[in-house]
Amino acid sequence: MKKGLKSLAVLAVSVLSLAGCGGETGLTNTGSAKTKVKVGLITLHDSNSTYDKNFIDAMTSVCEKKGVELIVKSGIAEETVCYDTAADLADQGCNLVFADSFGHEEHMIKAAREFPDVQFAHATGTQSKQVNLKNFHNAFASIYEGRYLAGVTAGLKIVELKKAGKLEAKNFDDDGNVKIGYVGAYTYAEVISGYTSYYLGVKSIIDETEDIPGVVMDVTFTGSWYDETKEKESANNLISRGAAVISQHADSMGAPSACETAGVPNVSYNGSTASRCPNTFLVSSKINWAPYYEYLIDSVANGTEIDTEYSGTIDTDSVQLTELGTACAAGTAEKIAEVKAKLKAGTLHVFDTSKFTVTKAEGKNTGATVDANGHLTAYLADIDGDFAGETNVIENGVFEESKLPEYRSAPYFDVQIDGINLLDVNFGD
Amino acid sequence: MDYIPLLFGTIEVAVIFLFGCVGEIFYEKSGHLNLGIPGIVCVGGAGGVFGTFLMMNLNPDMPGFVVLLVAMLMSVVFSCALGGIYSFLTITFRCNQNVTGLALSIFGNGFTSFVLNQFILPRENASTLLSIAGQKIFCASLPFAKDLGFFGQVFLNHGFLVYFGLVVAILSSILLFRTKIGLNLRAVGEDPATADAVGIPVIKYKYIFNFLGAAIAGFAGTAYIMNYMNGIIGASVSADLEAFGWLSVALVIFTLWRPHLSILGSLIFGFLYIAPSYASVLFPGVTFTFYGKELLNLIPYVVTIVVLIITSIVGKKNVQAPAALGKPYFREDR
């Protein structure tokens, strides 16, 4: 019965594949000694989502530059359909398949096991070291550095606003610290790492300022990567509570529009909102996937091994800032360049444990070891992705985020540092 | 505690529901269940954007009321065009209303996304012009509103479309329940054969009020994009428009087919819909677990069900849908 069904299927396929002879055309690589590369890209939503658009645009331009065929499959959910699609791309002759969303990982791994000759790469994933497959790789970038620089921009803007007397009483808390706000989506490391590095960037500027003692940040979570109404109302709430600057880690125009209406500066993510919010857009950080894609395609073409984990940096141009908005304070570009140089040179670290304090409490920061001054001396981060911390990532007084080859590319900073106030959600049980 | 943003936001969101709801009420009163309202809300929004862009592109300093007028006109044109397909198929062709409506919603969403992302937004300066129009024209409110304390900031600080929506709802209620035309329309929706026998031009009424319903529902889209989102348009906005459209259809039943009740219903639903974002205001000092906060999202739907149950237990015959809802009218059948 099964054989009969199978042959029926084959018959149907062969009859109908005569119709399918139309096939796909595309530019081909004319290099002789190299393998012809065919790339498949799997995205969670489509080009209308700023998150996925980032990947699609980068891959499309790299493939065009390299003269390589590309198949884009958008709208692929984080379920078995991802495995189906990855396998289907492999069936179609793709020798490189890339997926862009966290939940795609295990399905890509399943496909990788089945197609050992096809390279599977995945963004934001955490399992490549654990599964140890020659053809499965994780990639991310040290976006926390980009967030830090964005924070510096925000800090400079706050200083400018204070000097111009544009800040009101509600923008400061009882201790005189200036307030800022952040709209996040989910309560996990990628988001926490993002907002903490942003906060530290702001803090680095505020700490150098004499008339503002410090900065505190309210963080609220929407529970969704895209929910325009929720993000807008959350931003409105933060603004009414006195946030002087708002940033976000979510996909819609909700928070930027709230800021533009209220005249509150906004730091965005994944794309510039300058054209829509000309009066309040400061800067946006984003990951530039082109360097990684070029690396992948070159490796496949030359038959060289691809690193299990890849973490792009400012050096590789994987971490970028968009053009500065017109609302930025004077001297921002110079200061950014200065800080960037220090980050590159290694004289400045984003997660320098001496620059922030941590409080331990019941269910809070359980993996942390703090000294008498509240600085971290050790922290057990969850590197293997099993939701329990096990690896100490503090080296020489620095929390080494996204560091390779020791740890992993996807963020694992989930420390709750002082100065960041979780507005309506706690991380405990 | 600062309740102003919560209450202000409630009204902004409620108006979007209100337009969609009143539009669908006209459809249902004429005997048509239009599950294509989500699609009409989408294209109405696209029309509003198109009209705004048209004017702003001609002259960025175009007087506000001209931009507003053209935007609303284009919103009506787009929504009536799509609504026209529905009306033609279901009235003249007597096709099934549910399927036609669902097809309309599917098409409307895709079409809006297409128009916005392929034709309007990529144009030079388009998003900036729309953003300026949104903030300066659509959200332009009474200049002294902000200084009038709590009342002023919550109620008087809205853009034109909000008050327009309120007026439309009130006028719709008057039309439906206090005029002869409204009486005739309700007759058409309850028992078209009898209405026809009494001399009411059934087909004409259906068409006219279908188009009126489409036009009003289309304003929901324009209100969302230009008023609520201040003309700042993301690429996936058609998904949000469709979501609002579906909730509006639900609200029709919730508010018992009465536009004046729709005002109240949209306010209640709008409040509960955005309340979780203001958890820190409503429950000061309380922090939820992440999954606990998720449960706050249940409230608008649970409250709707509770009100639904109460009205059906307590209510009398007049809480039911128009009797001929969903049935095509075929004169030769009687």
Added chain:
Amino acid sequence: MNTKTETKKAHNPFVRIVKRERLPFRVRIWFYVIAIFFGLLVTSTLVILSSSKDKNYMDFFAAMFSGAFGSERRFWIFVQDFSLLLGVSIALLPVFKMRFWNLGGNGQILIGAMVATIVMFYWGGKMPDPVLWILMFILASNAAAVWAVIPAIFRVFFKTNESLFTLMLNYIAMVLVKFLISFWYPTGSGAMKTIEVGGLPSLGEGKMGIALMCFTVVTIITVAVIIHLVYSKRGYEIAVIGESEKTAKYIGINVKWRTILTAFMSGAICGVVGVLLSGLINHTVSTTMDANMGFTGIMVDWLSRFDPSAIAPVAFLITLLNKGIGQVNTEFGFASQATNSVITGLIYFFVISVTFYTRYKVRFRSDIEEKMKKVTTPITNFFKRIFSRKKKEEVK
């Protein structure tokens, strides 16, 4: 037929619409074929014009088929998705026949998937798998059935509007799923990892096994439901209730009980689809797992005009359409899903429009019609002669 216009000489309209006698099936099918053909023609033209890639009509139609059947894997994916859609459509058929508008298919699927996931999560690996499977099916289908029965109870006793009730339950189901995922993974990204243990068995290897399992389960259910509807007394009761509740009560049918039971069955079958989605295919749960089948199933039911024998073909065609358009989207270089919706919507419009012609005839005013007959009669006679010649040959 109609004699009114003959008596009303003052109102002699230019054109009027007249109801047809029910056309034979083989004639009706041609209308639909032509409609689909024209729909595809129009949409393919639009797609070709707006695509950045240089492709032609052959590429379009090739892509449509290739998306559904272009490889063995795609074929089995097609079988799987067709089975799921058929399952939901057949679940909704009985309740729609009795005019109980269950718009909550999506929510019932999600509840079924959610409960199945809960069973796998807590008891997977802790008891023998077959026991787990039975538990999964029983608990999940009952939970989903409850999701449909609650609105039914309120409709039956208080005339509460079931459309709104079931619609709201959809949203509630989505929130509950999100709640569950973040309850289990408070520091997660909102997506849940697959559960390694306790998955349902498949009937073979890989995708074929999964597809065959879905197909078998759904076929059994479909056959059972169709037998129930067409041949059993209860099916007859459902039809009568759908025609007129008053008549049903008059002839002694227990309308309340029948409605609640049928709603139970409707929810339970959706729940089974949820179990297949969660326990067999995905081993997890998510808010998008229903893939909007609750509404597509409504389309299938209405397009087949509640005729049980038409449900499977219509579900087949709609699945083919979906898969084909997905492939067209990729091959013609559209990076957004908007074109999917536009093409799907347009083809639906064409098919819906043609249902008019299968049920009504357009008649023109008598004098105009006579003039038209002079032109059209020779043409129709020509075709008749061709077709009748064919019949003569078959008889021989």
